[in-house]
Structures are given as C-alpha cells and as structure tokens.
Amino acid sequence: MHAWPASEVPALPGKGRDLRIHDTATGGRVTLAPGPVARIYVCGITPYDATHMGHAATYNAFDLVQRVWLDTKRQVHYVQNVTDVDDPLLERAIRDGIDWVGLAERETALFREDMTALRMLPPQHYIGAVEAIPGIVPLVERLRDSGAAYELDGDIYFSVEADPHFGQVSNYDTELMRHLSAERGGDPDRPGKKNPLDPMLWMAAREGEPSWDGGSLGPGRPGWHIECVAIALDHLGMGFDVQGGGSDLIFPHHEMGASHAQTLTGEFPMAKAYVHAGMVALHGEKMSKSKGNLVFVSKLRRDGVDPAAIRLALLSHRYRDDWEWTDQVLDTAVERLGRWRAAVSRPDGPSADALVEELREALSDDLDTPTALAAVDRWAELQTAEGGTDESAPGLVSRAVDALLGVAL
Structure with missing residues (x-):
C-alpha cells in the first residue's frame, strides 16, 4: 500500500533540541534521544469513513514529533498501518450495500488526500492489515505453540497472564480494563476464556x-492488536522510540500490543515511550463515528477552508489535552493565518533568530504548540507595529513555521 507525497521540510540554521514528551506508561516526561534514525509507529485508521478532526489532531501530534526530530538532524523511520479489514468496516459496507474492499479503498484514498492537504509527513511504510496477514499468521502460531495463546471454538486468544509486564502501559485497574475491553472491541463476557481480558489473535x-x-x-482473519505488532516488529523491531495514537488506544490496543510483542521476543519494553493525543469533542461529546458528531477535513476543504487554517486550529491546543471543536476555533485560526501571511509578505522585518529558538524550545517541551503560536504572534505584531530592517527575517519566519509547525505561509 502506498502512502501520500511528502512536502519538503525546510532546513533551519542551527540545530533543534531533544524532545521531552509525556510517556503514558511512566506517567511523566521522558527525554527522547534516539540514535541517528528515530523510530516511530503510529496506529492508522479503520477506513470506513472520512478523516475527522479527531484523526487530524492525532496525526498532527505525531507529525510534530517527526519535525522536532528532523530539526535535530536525525532521520525518521515512520511506520503506520491501515486496519483495512475489521468488524466496523464490514458492518458499514453491509449497511450501505457496498463492497467492503471498495469502501476501504475509497476512504483510504480520501485519507491520503486529507493528509497531503494538511502537510502531514508520510510514513516510509504504510501497511494494510490484509497485506500483513502472511506475517501475522506465524506470530500467532508461535504464541499458541509456546502456551501463550489458546484455542476457543476455533478462535485463538492471547493469555494476558503470559506477559509479566501486562498492565504497565495503561496502569489501569482490572475493573476499568474490563469496562474498556467491552466498549472497545473486546469480548470479556465470552464463556470459556481463561481471563475475561484475553484478546483475540485469530478469528476463525x-x-x-x-x-x-x-x-x-x-x-x-487476524485480531486487531496482533496486526500492529506484526507490522511494527517487521519494520522497526523492539525498543523503538515512540508508539503513538489517540488516548482511546491506551487500552486495550497499546496495552495488548505491547504484551504480544514482549511475549514473542522476551524483550521489554516494546516502545521507549507511549505517547497519546487527546480527544476532540463536538457539542460536548467526543467525536466518534458511532455518534455521528463529526467535522470532516474533506468537507471543510470542499467548503473552501484553507488547510493551513485547519492545521493552525489543531495547533492552538496542546496535543495531550481534550478539547472541543467550534466555529470560533476555526475563525481564530483563519484570522491568525491571515496576520502571519501579511507579516511575512513584507520585504524586511524584525530579526527572527530568537523566534526560531523560541519555537524549538516550545516544541521540545512536550510539543507546547500554544506557546509556539504565541511566539509567532508576537513577531507578527512587532512587524505590524514597528517593522524592521532585517531582509532575511520574513523568509526565516516562513521557513521556521513550515519546518517546525507544518504550516505553509
């Protein structure tokens, strides 16, 4: 499966700072200092509907992680999956009376278009669950043959007790785990399971x-969690730098994936940091396909909204925070984009060297985008009020905003 085209990332003078980011597993910040190649896996979409703001906010967060790493002169090895066969996809295809393969292909293509418009850097490996099946089957067989998995009426389940580190990603208690398992695709009440939390590896x-x-x-066909494990181990190996996704993936998806990988390899941890983006709400409730309370990137684009403004709307909130999408959020972003573009359109301006360092410091501090935006606001206000004589300043601001925030001015 192919990804989308990459936008050019301008090179900035000097060198960026190592990223300090919140790690869900430890509950605190960790400083990520990868080798020459930083490794990141971000869980992708189940393509049964278009890209909504919740998706966009998540992928924006991990796009920023990549940009911080690139500014430190590292290379980035980024892998993302597409869950192109799963119950929600099949159910939507039946509801709409269309072929599930065609539905997945159509929505994946639209996702690529949205990511391109938003200037999200693409993964080097963009892998569908279906194409990963030849690599998934041997992993399930290994888990079964080692006693870490068992059969139940033809289905194969992973035994969470096989991993001594189970629970150390989410740190949730058993009651909450069981509730979330039932809510997010698990079957804790199925009779015959050794542990209600045991997830399915292979569905007969x-x-x-x-x-x-x-x-x-x-x-x-494969279970949800083993899909990502097979892809991540194949392309990144154990101990990669960041496992990313929305906060709704903490449990069961990332918890179970870590346990699968750690049991298969005997190594711990699967990822050095588990990083999760907050949820985006609309009218007081988290955006979700089941509720239908969605704001689609493609719809905004069709309505003539500049994708750079959509991205600025996302950047105006700290990636870990839950927040609500409103017309005012977008209106503020549109106005900010106009001010910034007017400021960099002049032939000269106030020196921007300090601004570049402010942006680097803000982003290295757990992706503090509101502080980064405020720094650019101050430069633009100074440009409007007083101007300046540095002929290189407007171009440097434009390149820095593009390179570090992904916004084309």
Whole structure:
C-alpha cells in the first residue's frame, strides 16, 4: 500500500533540541534521544469513513514529533498501518450495500488526500492489515505453540497472564480494563476464556465474512492488536522510540500490543515511550463515528477552508489535552493565518533568530504548540507595529513555521 507525497521540510540554521514528551506508561516526561534514525509507529485508521478532526489532531501530534526530530538532524523511520479489514468496516459496507474492499479503498484514498492537504509527513511504510496477514499468521502460531495463546471454538486468544509486564502501559485497574475491553472491541463476557481480558489473535472464518489462509490456525482473519505488532516488529523491531495514537488506544490496543510483542521476543519494553493525543469533542461529546458528531477535513476543504487554517486550529491546543471543536476555533485560526501571511509578505522585518529558538524550545517541551503560536504572534505584531530592517527575517519566519509547525505561509 502506498502512502501520500511528502512536502519538503525546510532546513533551519542551527540545530533543534531533544524532545521531552509525556510517556503514558511512566506517567511523566521522558527525554527522547534516539540514535541517528528515530523510530516511530503510529496506529492508522479503520477506513470506513472520512478523516475527522479527531484523526487530524492525532496525526498532527505525531507529525510534530517527526519535525522536532528532523530539526535535530536525525532521520525518521515512520511506520503506520491501515486496519483495512475489521468488524466496523464490514458492518458499514453491509449497511450501505457496498463492497467492503471498495469502501476501504475509497476512504483510504480520501485519507491520503486529507493528509497531503494538511502537510502531514508520510510514513516510509504504510501497511494494510490484509497485506500483513502472511506475517501475522506465524506470530500467532508461535504464541499458541509456546502456551501463550489458546484455542476457543476455533478462535485463538492471547493469555494476558503470559506477559509479566501486562498492565504497565495503561496502569489501569482490572475493573476499568474490563469496562474498556467491552466498549472497545473486546469480548470479556465470552464463556470459556481463561481471563475475561484475553484478546483475540485469530478469528476463525465466519459465514459471509472474508477470511484468509491461516496455515495451522485454519481459515480466518487476524485480531486487531496482533496486526500492529506484526507490522511494527517487521519494520522497526523492539525498543523503538515512540508508539503513538489517540488516548482511546491506551487500552486495550497499546496495552495488548505491547504484551504480544514482549511475549514473542522476551524483550521489554516494546516502545521507549507511549505517547497519546487527546480527544476532540463536538457539542460536548467526543467525536466518534458511532455518534455521528463529526467535522470532516474533506468537507471543510470542499467548503473552501484553507488547510493551513485547519492545521493552525489543531495547533492552538496542546496535543495531550481534550478539547472541543467550534466555529470560533476555526475563525481564530483563519484570522491568525491571515496576520502571519501579511507579516511575512513584507520585504524586511524584525530579526527572527530568537523566534526560531523560541519555537524549538516550545516544541521540545512536550510539543507546547500554544506557546509556539504565541511566539509567532508576537513577531507578527512587532512587524505590524514597528517593522524592521532585517531582509532575511520574513523568509526565516516562513521557513521556521513550515519546518517546525507544518504550516505553509
């Protein structure tokens, strides 16, 4: 599966700072100091509907992580999946009377268009669950054969007790885990499971649903968590720098994925930092496809909204915070974009060297984008009020905002 085209990231003078970021597993900030190549895995979409603001906010956060790393003169190895076969996708296809493959292809293509418009840097490896199945089957067989997984009516389940580190990503108690498992695709009440929290690794073929050759597992399709594990281990290996996604993936998805990988390899941890973006709400409730309270990137673009303004609206909130999308949020971003573009359109201006360092400091401090935006606001206000004589300043501001914030002025 191919990703989307990369926008050019301007090189800035000097060198950026190492990223200090909140790690869900430890509950505090960690300083990420990767080697020459930083490794990041971000969980992708289940393509049964268009990209909404919740998606955009999540991918914006991890785009910033990449930009901070690139500013430190590192390379970035970024991997993202697409869950192109799963119950929600199949259910939507049946509801709409369309082929599930065609639905997945259509919505994945629209996602690529949205990511391109928002100037999100693409992954080097963009892998669908279906194409990953040949690599998933041997991992499930290994877990089963080692006693870390078991069969139940033809389905294969992972035993969470096989991983001594289970629970150390979310640090949730058992009651909350069981509640979230039921809410987010698990089946804690299924009779016959060794532990209610045990997640499915391989679903035996169901009548009327797609299935694939599972070797000794029999025909079926993979569970959600093992999909990401297979892709991450294949392309990044253990101990990669950041496992990313929305905060709704902390449990069960990232918890279970970590346990799968750690049990398979005997190594700990799967990722050096587990980083999660907050949820975006509309009319007081988290945006979700099930509720239908969505603001779509593609709809805003069709309505003529500049993608740079959409990105500024996202940047106006700290990535870890939950926040609410409103017309005022977008109106403020549109106005800010206009002021910034007017400021950099002049032939000269106040020196911007200090601004570049302010942006670097803010972003290295747990991606503090509100502080970064305020710094650019101050430069633009000074440009409007007093101007300046530095002919290189407007161009440097434009390049810095592009390189570090992904906003083209």
